[in-house]
Amino acid sequence: MKKILVVDDSKTILHKASRVLEAAGYEVVTAEDGFEAISKVTDFQPDLMFVDIMMPKIDGYQTCSLVKNNKQYRETPVIMVSSKDGLFDRARGSIVGAEGHINKPFSDDDLIGAVEKYTGVVAAG
Numbered sequence: 001m002k003k004i005l006v007v008d009d010s011k012t013i014l015h016k017a018s019r020v021l022e023a024a025g026y027e028v029v030t031a032e033d034g035f036e037a038i039s040k041v042t043d044f045q046p047d048l049m050f051v052d053i054m055m056p057k058i059d060g061y062q063t064c065s066l067v068k069n070n071k072q073y074r075e076t077p078v079i080m081v082s083s084k085d086g087l088f089d090r091a092r093g094s095i096v097g098a099e100g101h102i103n104k105p106f107s108d109d110d111l112i113g114a115v116e117k118y119t120g121v122v123a124a125g
Contacts, residue, residue, distance in 0.1 A: 034055060
């Protein structure tokens with residue numbers, strides 16, 4: 001079973017993403033900010049991460065950069081999640097090592113499609 005870490009400061013987004021991904025057969029852990037995410041990466045060792053760009057304390061770009069600069073986790077795919085869809089935001093995500101970007105509001109298919117694309121595993125649900 002693939003393990004997914006969802007990082008967002010919105011409890012609504014965390015709940016929706018967890019519900020969709022768990023229904024598709026994935027194990028999901030959530031974090032409400034970058035600090036919490038970094039500790040959960042070590043404990044949970046996710047196969048993929050969805051990271052909100054705009055968060056307090058450590059934003060999504062910094063969170064992604066910290067993960068990608070750790071040799072143990074640099075191969076973990078990171079998908080940036082944001083209501084911002086500008087070229088600059090996508091480029092900045094790419095610079096810090098993110099593999100992809102999905103927009104808020106996202107659909108169930110957006111989440112499942114990203115997991116399948118970046119882990120190579122098709123959802124069971």
